[in-house]
Amino acid sequence: xxxxxxxxxxxxxxxxxxxxxxxxxxxxxxxxxxxxxxxxxxxxxxxxxxxxxxxxxxxxxxxxxxxxxxxxxxxxxxxxxxxxxxxxxxxxxxxxxxxxxxxxxxxxxxxxxxxxxxxxxxxxxxxxxxxxxxxx
Amino acid sequence: xxxxxxxxxxxxxxxxxxxxxxxxxxxxxxxxxxxxxxxxxxxxxxxxxxxxxxxxxxxxxxxxxxxxxxxxxxxxxxxxxxxxxxxxxxxxxxxxxxxxxxxxxxxxxxxxxxxxxxxxxxxxxxxxxxxxxx
Numbered sequence: 344x345x346x347x348x349x350x351x352x353x354x355x356x357x358x359x360x361x362x363x364x365x366x367x368x369x370x371x372x373x374x375x376x377x378x379x380x381x382x383x384x385x386x387x388x389x390x391x392x393x394x395x396x397x398x399x400x401x402x403x404x405x406x407x408x409x410x411x412x413x414x415x416x417x418x419x420x421x422x423x424x425x426x427x428x429x430x431x432x433x434x435x436x437x438x439x440x441x442x443x444x445x446x447x448x449x450x451x452x453x454x455x456x457x458x459x460x461x462x463x464x465x466x467x468x469x470x471x472x473x474x475x476x477x478x479x
Numbered sequence: 480x481x482x483x484x485x486x487x488x489x490x491x492x493x494x495x496x497x498x499x500x501x502x503x504x505x506x507x508x509x510x511x512x513x514x515x516x517x518x519x520x521x522x523x524x525x526x527x528x529x530x531x532x533x534x535x536x537x538x539x540x541x542x543x544x545x546x547x548x549x550x551x552x553x554x555x556x557x558x559x560x561x562x563x564x565x566x567x568x569x570x571x572x573x574x575x576x577x578x579x580x581x582x583x584x585x586x587x588x589x590x591x592x593x594x595x596x597x598x599x600x601x602x603x604x605x606x607x608x609x610x611x612x613x
Binding site (some may be wrong): 344346347349350353356357360361364376393394395396405406407452455456457459460462463466467470473474476477 | 499503507511514581588592597
């Protein structure tokens with residue numbers, strides 16, 4: 344029975360990391376238009392999140408947690424807008440390297456993984472209830 | 480029928496323990512569905528080896544002096560797990576978890592658990608009938 348209870352902890356850690364991932368995606372989408380304010384400054388740089396599997400020493404359960412929140416090193420996009428305060432000599436403004444399409448598909452993937460973890464919790468709960476029902 | 484050594488109860492107990500541990504393994508696979516380099520694992524199929532797994536006693540360390548702390552293995556190894564060597568597909572980051580496959584296994588575990596617990600209950604009812612308690 345201990346195993347099934349530990350399942351709940353593992354799935355909860357999975358849901359927590361997917362929640363962090365959704366938060367990072369939300370930051371990216373919200374800052375998709377965060378432009379620099381002066382020439383030579385950089386716009387918002389896209390953030391990425393990676394996961395790792397880590398042993399929880401107190402319970403001996405292998406949980407999943409956020410490894411680190413890094414930044415996307417890809418090049419910024421440029422937009423021709425001479426009137427902008429941050430435009431360079433040629434009239435170009437650097438815009439964030441956030442692609443809304445990528446963020447949306449990433450969001451769907453996070454949703455799907457979150458749901459999968461939720462289903463594991465539901466299934467474990469049903470199993471626990473079945474075992475308790477034997478007592479009746 | 481020998482009630483002191485009910486083989487069916489012992490088998491079902493092993494089966495339920497096996498299913499519980501499998502649930503934990505599958506939960507770990509699903510929680511790590513986006514962890515780079517993670518490969519899913521599974522238990523060996525339930526068979527004769529799994530049925531006798533609990534009957535083998537683990538060897539504990541013996542303390543030879545009273546001042547020594549007694550060594551006890553914290554928990555037994557349970558049923559044997561294996562890492563999936565030929566995954567269906569592997570993501571560019573090295574993750575080999577296929578969520579659909581894991582969900583199918585999870586549902587199979589849930590149904591088997593239901594079956595095992597219902598059988599347990601049925602058998603218990605039979606013993607109750609035999610002892611005339613209902």
